[in-house]
Amino acid sequence: MSQISKTPSRSEFLSKIKLYMTPPGDGVYTVHTGKDLKTRLQNKMYGPDAVKNNNVRALWEESLTKTLPISKCVILGIPSDCGGGIQRGANWGPLYLRESLIQSREDLRAYDIGDIRVVPHLLHDKYLNEETINNVRLSLYKSESIKLPVSPLSIAYDFAQNFHQQFPTKSLFMIGGDHSVSYPMVRAYLEAKKEQGKKVALIHFDAHTDLSTERMGIDLCFGTWTSHIIPFLESPAHLVQIGIRASGEERGHWEKKFGHRQYWANEVFQKGPGDVAHEIVEHLKSLNVEEIYISFDIDCLDSEYAGATGTPETGGLSPHEPMVIMQTLFENFKISGSDMVEIAPMVKAPMIKQIEPETTLLVASALSTFLIQAMGID
Numbered sequence: 109m110s111q112i113s114k115t116p117s118r119s120e121f122l123s124k125i126k127l128y129m130t131p132p133g134d135g136v137y138t139v140h141t142g143k144d145l146k147t148r149l150q151n152k153m154y155g156p157d158a159v160k161n162n163n164v165r166a167l168w169e170e171s172l173t174k175t176l177p178i179s180k181c182v183i184l185g186i187p188s189d190c191g192g193g194i195q196r197g198a199n200w201g202p203l204y205l206r207e208s209l210i211q212s213r214e215d216l217r218a219y220d221i222g223d224i225r226v227v228p229h230l231l232h233d234k235y236l237n238e239e240t241i242n243n244v245r246l247s248l249y250k251s252e253s254i255k256l257p258v259s260p261l262s263i264a265y266d267f268a269q270n271f272h273q274q275f276p277t278k279s280l281f282m283i284g285g286d287h288s289v290s291y292p293m294v295r296a297y298l299e300a301k302k303e304q305g306k307k308v309a310l311i312h313f314d315a316h317t318d319l320s321t322e323r324m325g326i327d328l329c330f331g332t333w334t335s336h337i338i339p340f341l342e343s344p345a346h347l348v349q350i351g352i353r354a355s356g357e358e359r360g361h362w363e364k365k366f367g368h369r370q371y372w373a374n375e376v377f378q379k380g381p382g383d384v385a386h387e388i389v390e391h392l393k394s395l396n397v398e399e400i401y402i403s404f405d406i407d408c409l410d411s412e413y414a415g416a417t418g419t420p421e422t423g424g425l426s427p428h429e430p431m432v433i434m435q436t437l438f439e440n441f442k443i444s445g446s447d448m449v450e451i452a453p454m455v456k457a458p459m460i461k462q463i464e465p466e467t468t469l470l471v472a473s474a475l476s477t478f479l480i481q482a483m484g485i486d
Contacts, residue, residue: 115273122172124270127249128225128256128263131168133203135187135223145200149207153220168222179219181484182271184282184293186224188260189452190231191288191329195418197452199228202283204453204465208473209480216477217484218281224267230259231288232328260285261328265292272300279483281476284449286418287318290403291333297401297445298340308444309346309397310337311388311437313408313430315354315421317362317370330418330450335366344368345395348388350376350433351408354421373424381429385436392441400437401445402479404430406472414472416465417450427471431478438482446479448472 116124129135132153133146147159154164176182185202192198202223209216227244230236236244236259244258245251257263271280282293294310301308312318318334321327328336338344344367353373355362363370369391376384392400406414410424437443451472453465 116270118274121270121274124256125172125221125267126169127254129222129267130225131164131222132183132185132206132220133223135185135226136199136203137226137228142200145203149203149210152207152210171219172221175219176221177275179278180486181218181279181281181480182275183218183220183480184224184267184280185220185222186226186260186264186282186285186289186293188224188226188228188231188284188289189286189418190226190228190260191333192286192418192450193323193330195452195455196286197455198284198286198418198450199226200453201285201449201451204469205283205448205451205472205476208469209476212473213477216480218480224260224263226260227258231261231326233257233259233262235259235326261288261292264289265296268293268296269299272296276300276304279444279446281445281480281483282447282449283476284447284451287314287330287403287405287449288328288333290447290449291328291336293445293447294333294337294401294403295340298337301399301444302342306398307342307396308399308401309348309392309395309441310341311400311402312347312349312405313351313403313425314349314405315351315373315407315424316405316419317349317352317355318405319362319366338366338368343395345391346397348391350384350430351425353423354419376425376429381432382436385433388433389436389440397441399442399444402434402437402443402447404446404448404475404479405450406448406468407450409471412462414451414468415462416453416455416468418452418455419450427474430475434475434478434482443479443482446483448476448479 133149189198347368411420
């Protein structure tokens with residue numbers, strides 16, 4: 109049975125956005141440390157005068173009624189790393205990647221709708237008691253009677269669900285955050301596409317499978333989200349994972365357990381990205397897939413290219429391989445949803461020699477630009 113709730117009116121949807129979202133960059137809660145980083149981004153997005161005159165929020169709210177309705181691709185930030193578990197810091201990913209995108213491509217065909225509001229201690233409302241939920245509602249919304257979610261995954265799901273109801277032909281590009289933030293976005297996407305009668309698939313680039321069912325008793329986190337998305341797919345065969353190389357199980361374990369398809373990093377090297385891409389296309393066409401969602405964990409790339417992440421891994425792909433694969437997928441299917449996650453700009457592993465976060469942001473910006481431009485085409 110579909111989980112999609114009654115469609116709110118456009119005004120109700122916009123009212124919720126103004127309550128549980130913020131202008132781009134403001135989703136990371138800061139008092140003093142980091143405030144200059146948000147100011148720098150908003151100077152570029154809204155202009156120094158708007159920042160100086162405290163007019164950013166007014167301009168952002170105005171854009172929700174003027175720019176959002178006419179935009180094909182919409183950028184969303186979820187600056188949460190509460191679902192991570194190795195090294196935190198992916199909460200800064202949306203802010204830094206936005207700035208990198210602005211510097212590299214001012215002509216991106218996309219509208220930035222802002223950030224999900226993030227209480228950094230929270231993950232999902234189901235882990236909270238009623239007293240805590242009421243306390244946070246009072247803090248976020250100035251009222252316990254406003255029955256909106258308070259945790260980032262819960263807010264993101266409510267937003268994405270309503271977004272697809274209001275704008276069924278628009279595409280969302282989400283910037284995380286640790287990989288747990290993909291769960292609400294992909295779930296809402298799959299539910300919406302099912303309602304629309306579309307056959308879709310999930311393409312998951314990652315060094316890790318993220319297929320555990322729980323981690324230390326928590327069922328929704330960076331290492332489990334994919335296993336909990338599979339029930340929302342038409343079948344496990346509609347999931348393809350690419351770049352895997354760090355797993356506690358031998359090659360073949362996960363495919364046998366879940367029934368999906370994987371291409372580990374060494375297989376991509378052996379076959380070449382072009383052949384891998386054509387195999388995936390043939391597989392998806394046999395399932396009559398029409399549209400795809402691409403979830404891209406930056407640690408899919410070798411740590412030489414992406415060291416500013418919570419779990420950098422050697423032996424990974426270069427930016428060339430996923431770009432070839434995504435380009436081929438784009439030539440054969442509509443990319444109607446995507447995300448870029450696990451960029452942790454302030455994290456650098458001891459073995460990383462290149463300049464960080466510049467190297468990671470450079471490749472993430474190039475890959476993100478491709479996805480945004482692909483989703484912006486009518």
